[in-house]
Amino acid sequence: MALIKSISGIRGTIGGKAGEGLSGVDIVKFTAAYAEFIKRNNPAAKKIVVGRDARLSGKMVEHLVSGTLISMGLDVINIGLASTPTTEVAVTGSGADGGIIITASHNPKQWNALKLLNSKGEFLSDKEGKQIISIAEADDYSFAIVDSLGHEYKDETWTMRHIEMVKNLKLVDCEAIEKADFTVAVDAVNSVGGEVIPLLLKVLGVKKIIELNCEVNGKFAHNPEPIPANLTDISLLMKDGGADVGFVVDPDVDRLAVVMENGEMFVEEYTLVAVADYILRHTPGATVSNLSSSRALADISKKYGCSYSAAAVGEVNVVDKMKSTNAVIGGEGNGGVIYPELHYGRDALVGVALFLTLLAKEGKKVSELKKTYPAYTIVKNKVELTPDINVEALLDEVKEKFKDEKVTDIDGVKIDFDEGWVHLRKSNTEPIIRVYSEAATPERAEELALSVMNIITGKK
Numbered sequence: 001m002a003l004i005k006s007i008s009g010i011r012g013t014i015g016g017k018a019g020e021g022l023s024g025v026d027i028v029k030f031t032a033a034y035a036e037f038i039k040r041n042n043p044a045a046k047k048i049v050v051g052r053d054a055r056l057s058g059k060m061v062e063h064l065v066s067g068t069l070i071s072m073g074l075d076v077i078n079i080g081l082a083s084t085p086t087t088e089v090a091v092t093g094s095g096a097d098g099g100i101i102i103t104a105s106h107n108p109k110q111w112n113a114l115k116l117l118n119s120k121g122e123f124l125s126d127k128e129g130k131q132i133i134s135i136a137e138a139d140d141y142s143f144a145i146v147d148s149l150g151h152e153y154k155d156e157t158w159t160m161r162h163i164e165m166v167k168n169l170k171l172v173d174c175e176a177i178e179k180a181d182f183t184v185a186v187d188a189v190n191s192v193g194g195e196v197i198p199l200l201l202k203v204l205g206v207k208k209i210i211e212l213n214c215e216v217n218g219k220f221a222h223n224p225e226p227i228p229a230n231l232t233d234i235s236l237l238m239k240d241g242g243a244d245v246g247f248v249v250d251p252d253v254d255r256l257a258v259v260m261e262n263g264e265m266f267v268e269e270y271t272l273v274a275v276a277d278y279i280l281r282h283t284p285g286a287t288v289s290n291l292s293s294s295r296a297l298a299d300i301s302k303k304y305g306c307s308y309s310a311a312a313v314g315e316v317n318v319v320d321k322m323k324s325t326n327a328v329i330g331g332e333g334n335g336g337v338i339y340p341e342l343h344y345g346r347d348a349l350v351g352v353a354l355f356l357t358l359l360a361k362e363g364k365k366v367s368e369l370k371k372t373y374p375a376y377t378i379v380k381n382k383v384e385l386t387p388d389i390n391v392e393a394l395l396d397e398v399k400e401k402f403k404d405e406k407v408t409d410i411d412g413v414k415i416d417f418d419e420g421w422v423h424l425r426k427s428n429t430e431p432i433i434r435v436y437s438e439a440a441t442p443e444r445a446e447e448l449a450l451s452v453m454n455i456i457t458g459k460k
Contacts, residue, residue, distance in 0.1 A: 275354045
């Protein structure tokens, strides 16, 4: 069993003893702590939006979350099955004081989580998350008396409202998409994207849709993380010439992977790169991604005479950097597109609409479009840690060793070489140092990684 409390929310495996997994007791405790936090920061707070993905434990967790919020004296706007970005826009659209998304994102079926939002529909900061954990651990919350209990209101209109908001974005061209007459394949891993993405495509003007794993039953047909190793079915479908483009989303629909017409991966890193290319053509401005994302976004930004900034890993950190630089587009290399014209959150619906518009206007195959972008390969390694290793001392040694290169230390250590980069950061959930590297070839990326990893392994 596992229970992880972090900047990403409260997540764990369902079942087990309280405190060892995401048990019913833990769900109630952390929901109550969140409600207490909301009320302390805004005594007039009244409404909280609750949405969930389709995983098997979702309905059970929803009952506990909604009941707990009501018992804390808050009204619940229950939007039912909804993507993470839909829940985010529902918070601001409903004038709510916060929101809880019940999803473990790309984690396997035994996992679930509470992702916590503020009144802007954005994830809480690290500091705020720690306050909630502190309230929970001290059981420092008070339930409402009977005359002050909250109420639950159902509002399952938000998926369609979100889709209309995406459709109405200035840079989404439904006429061009319809005229292109695309055949689009969709793999939604049998979660809420199985309803949302086909519906979005129809609204955008796509008439030919091939649905793969689009039953909204929570029975994940494969490992739900949308990475190449897990996408063999849609890859085979595309190789048969069945579609012009394939879209794959994770269970809560905030990450988008694209499959080319030849069955090969467009690569998650390039979802953001392609969308940014299109955005910068029409609205030049700053861009942001995290330190572990591809250098290709910086290259594209430079092509249009625009500035690029790197943030620490984590959506909250990327959003903060986007706000401080007034970025027009940003996100993470895991397929997460953040387009502030709509909202500050990773949104696969926005990614699909903007990518299809770009593809329609370019008149190229997806594989031809991919060739227009800088060619990089990211390699992911890790180094196991033992209790006696001083991680901070190791990172300081790496910085000293490569002090003549460009070194960034806002999140671990990243070394930028002329031909690539290496990023080391300690995992928050495992006793390892993650080592990501990027270069023009996988071989060169591995070489760069080893040049840094050898410093660490030499100390073991």
